[in-house]
Amino acid sequence: MIYKLVKDAAAAVADITDGSTLMLGGFGLCGIPENCIQAILEKGTTNLTCISNNAGVDDFGIGLLLQQKRVKKMISSYVGENEEFERQLLSGELEVELIPQGTLAFRCMAAGYGMPAIFTPAGVGTEVAVGKESRIFDGKEYLLETAFNADFAIVKAWKGDTDGNLIFKSTARNFNPLMAMAGKITIAEVEELVEPGILDPDQIHTPGIYVHRIFEGKNYEKRIEKRTTSK
Amino acid sequence: MLDKEGIAKRIAKEVKNNTYVNLGIGIPTLVANYLHEGINVCFQSENGLLGVGPFPKEYAVDPDTINAGKQTITALPGASSFDSAMSFGMIHSKKIDLTILGAMEVSENGDIANWKIPGKMVKGMGGAMDLVASAKHIIVAMQHVNKAGESKLLAKCDLPLTGKNCVKRIVTELAVIDIAPEGGFVLIERAPGVSIEQIKNATAGKLLINGDIPEMAL
Numbered sequence: 001m002i003y004k005l006v007k008d009a010a011a012a013v014a015d016i017t018d019g020s021t022l023m024l025g026g027f028g029l030c031g032i033p034e035n036c037i038q039a040i041l042e043k044g045t046t047n048l049t050c051i052s053n054n055a056g057v058d059d060f061g062i063g064l065l066l067q068q069k070r071v072k073k074m075i076s077s078y079v080g081e082n083e084e085f086e087r088q089l090l091s092g093e094l095e096v097e098l099i100p101q102g103t104l105a106f107r108c109m110a111a112g113y114g115m116p117a118i119f120t121p122a123g124v125g126t127e128v129a130v131g132k133e134s135r136i137f138d139g140k141e142y143l144l145e146t147a148f149n150a151d152f153a154i155v156k157a158w159k160g161d162t163d164g165n166l167i168f169k170s171t172a173r174n175f176n177p178l179m180a181m182a183g184k185i186t187i188a189e190v191e192e193l194v195e196p197g198i199l200d201p202d203q204i205h206t207p208g209i210y211v212h213r214i215f216e217g218k219n220y221e222k223r224i225e226k227r228t229t230s231k
Numbered sequence: 232m233l234d235k236e237g238i239a240k241r242i243a244k245e246v247k248n249n250t251y252v253n254l255g256i257g258i259p260t261l262v263a264n265y266l267h268e269g270i271n272v273c274f275q276s277e278n279g280l281l282g283v284g285p286f287p288k289e290y291a292v293d294p295d296t297i298n299a300g301k302q303t304i305t306a307l308p309g310a311s312s313f314d315s316a317m318s319f320g321m322i323h324s325k326k327i328d329l330t331i332l333g334a335m336e337v338s339e340n341g342d343i344a345n346w347k348i349p350g351k352m353v354k355g356m357g358g359a360m361d362l363v364a365s366a367k368h369i370i371v372a373m374q375h376v377n378k379a380g381e382s383k384l385l386a387k388c389d390l391p392l393t394g395k396n397c398v399k400r401i402v403t404e405l406a407v408i409d410i411a412p413e414g415g416f417v418l419i420e421r422a423p424g425v426s427i428e429q430i431k432n433a434t435a436g437k438l439l440i441n442g443d444i445p446e447m448a449l
Binding site: 027028029030031053076077078079080081086089090096098099100101102103104105106108109120121122123124125126127128158168169170171172173174175176177178205222223224225226227228229230231 | 276277278279280285286287288289292293294295296297298299300301302303304306312313314315316318319322323342346347350351352353354355356357358359360361364365391392393394395396
C-alpha cells in the first residue's frame with residue numbers, strides 16, 4: 001500500500017509554509033487536530049489563511065495561533081467565545097469572512113467531490129449574497145458558492161490505519177471527513193492508529209485515498225467548552 | 232408577563248407529535264424541558280447529531296458529544312451522527328419540521344436579524360442562515376424589547392439580516408404574534424396579566440388586532 005505514516009505532528013506539518021491556506025476540522029473545540037495546531041505553533045508558521053467552522057477559544061485550538069498573530073485571514077461561520085478574535089476583527093488586524101455553516105460544509109464537500117461550485121439558499125437577501133451570482137430554481141433563489149481551494153486539510157479522527165482509512169466518533173466527526181476529502185494534501189491525526197485490516201471496511205468514514213499523511217496523536221486534552229450536566 | 236421558562240413553556244405547545252425539530256441556543260434549548268406528555272419529538276443538532284438526549288450525568292460526560300451550543304449532551308437510543316454536509320443536507324432538503332431560534336430583531340414581513348451588530352458584536356451566523364432559508368416552520372423565541380428598552384418587532388430590521396420573509400410566529404414575554412402573509416404583526420395571544428396596550432407600546436411595527444385576544448394558556 002502507499003506509505004502514509006509519519007512519525008509525529010512536527011513531521012506531518014514540516015512543509016506547511018508561511019502564507020498557506022489550511023482547512024482545520026472541528027466544531028468548537030470538539031474534534032480539533034490538537035497535535036497539529038501545537039506543531040504549527042511551535043514551528044512558527046505565519047500569515048495563514050484558516051478555513052474552520054470556529055476560531056477556538058482564547059487559549060486553545062486556533063485561538064493559540066490567533067494569540068500569536070499567525071493568522072492573516074479566517075473563514076468561519078461562528079467566532080463567538082473568543083475575545084482576542086473579536087478584538088483583532090473589530091480593530092481590522094484580522095481579515096474575516098463569515099459564511100453560513102452549511103455553505104462552509106458544502107464548499108468543502110464540493111472540493112472533495114471535484115465540483116467547482118454549489119447552489120444554496122442560505123444567505124439570500126443578506127450581506128452574504130452581495131456580489132454573488134444567484135439563480136432561481138422552482139421559484140426560489142439560490143446563491144452560487146464556489147468550492148474551497150486549500151493547500152492543506154488537517155483533520156482529527158478517532159481511529160485510523162496506516163493506509164489512511166479514518167473513523168470518526170460521535171459529533172467529533174463534524175467537518176473532518178469533508179475537509180479530509182478537500183485538501184490538496186490531507187494530514188490526519190488519530191487517537192488510535194492500527195495496522196491495515198483491523199478496521200472493518202464497512203465502518204470507514206473516510207477512505208484512505210483522501211489521506212496523505214497519518215500519525216497517532218499524543219496527550220489529547222479534548223477540552224470541553226461548556227460542560228453541562230444533569231443531576 | 233412571562234420569564235424565559237414561560238416563553239419556552241408556551242413554545243412547547245407548538246411542537247407537534249412525530250416531528251424533527253432543531254433548537255437554537257438560549258431560550259429555544261429550554262423548550263425540550265416542557266414538551267407535553269405523549270409528544271414524540273426527535274431533536275437535531277446541526278453539528279451532526281439526530282436524537283439529542285438530555286445533558287449527561289457528571290460520570291457520563293463525553294467531550295466528543297456536544298450540541299451546536301457546545302454543551303455536553305447525550306445521544307438517545309436510535310440516535311445517529313453524521314458530518315456537517317449531511318446535517319445541512321437534511322436541513323435544506325426540508326426534513327426538519329420545525330426550527331426554533333432567537334433573534335435580535337424581526338420585521339413585520341418576517342425578516343430576521345440575529346448574527347451581527349456592526350462595529351460592536353460579530354459572532355457570526357453559524358447555522359442560522361441555513362436554517363431560516365429552508366425550514367418548513369420557524370418560530371422565534373425572544374424578548375419583546377432589547378436591553379435599552381427598544382422594540383425588537385420593527386417595520387424593517389435595522390441590523391444585518393439573517394434571512395428574509397421567513398419567520399412565521401414569534402413568542403415573547405408579552406405575546407404570541409404571527410406574521411401576516413401581506414405583512415404586519417398579528418396579535419394571537421396575550422401573556423398572563425399583559426394588556427393589549429402594553430403589547431402595542433412594545434411593538435414598533437404594525438400590530439394587527441382582530442377581535443378579542445385571548446390570554447395564553449400554559
